Amino acid sequence: MDEIEVPQYFICPISLQIMKDPVTAITGITYDRESIEQWLFTNKNTTCPVSNQPLPRDSDLTPNHTLRRLIQAWCTQNASLGIVRIPTPKSPLNKIQVLKLLKDLNDPKSLLQLELLAAESERNKKCLLEAGVPRAMIMFIVNCYKKGQIQKGLEEALSILQFVKIPREECAILLKDNDQILDSLAWLLSHDEMENSIAVKSHAVQVLKKSSARTTCVAFSRGSNPRSSKQW
Structure with missing residues (x-):
């Protein structure tokens, strides 16, 4: 590979590898999709890594089909x-596509597919978030708790909640039913007869920690200190 001269414009400015899925940002610079999405969504950057111009995370990344074919x-x-x-x-x-999967959460295959999609890319995580997947996963867990039934798919639902981060605003709304959310997670931790019990409990502990932390944040943000919500 070192002996082959690769055209420079085939190389992603971030990964320095041949681009597999070239996309052009609004700044006019082309990147490999995986690299620029990681730059924007995982690393939380808001500037173009080459030009240093503003690059909002919700800006379009246009597929460069011509370059990909070349x-x-x-x-x-x-x-x-x-x-x-x-x-x-x-x-x-x-x-x-996501909403179709959400319609049939009683089928473990749907939850598994959602988990695989969440793990695949930052772009998928963004789409799942916009489609309301975190809320659906929480309601799935809470409904299992209300019925007192350990259903298949709980491990995947908890895993999805770890992959797809819930924004502060939406989290505050979800925590209005915080007692049920926390009780549901605690209920899961008390059961040993689940399939993949260790994995389920491990996921539940992580989600429980985040939920508890957010509960504290919400309490502070509703307090008298006006700076609390800004610091959250």
Whole structure:
């Protein structure tokens, strides 16, 4: 690979690797999708890493199909030298697909699919959040608690809550029913007969810690100190 001269414009400015899914930011710079999404959503940056211009996290990342085809053609031409052709990227996850999965949460396969999607990319996490998946997962857990039933899918629901972070504003709304949320998680910790009991309890502990921390934050933000909500 070191002996092959790769066109510079095939290289992502962040990863310094050949781009698999080139996308162009509003600043006009092209990046590999995975790298720029990690820069924006995981690292919480709001500037273009090359130009240092403002780059809001909700700004469009436009697929650069022409460049992707050029890269694929170049990979094919150099296949004899060990270059592997990059695959055509999958269509982005959309809200309709997520809502279809949410309609059938009693099917463990739906929860497993949501978990896999959450683990796949930052773009998917954003889509799941916008589709209301965290709220749906919490309600799934609370409903299991109300019924007193240990259902398949609890491990996946808890895992999804760890993958997809709930914004402060939405968390404050969810915590209005905080007693049920915390009681539900505590209820899970008291059961040993669950399938994958250790994994379920491990996830539950992590979510419980976050919920408890947010409860404290909400209490402070509703107090008399006007600076509390800003510091949260």
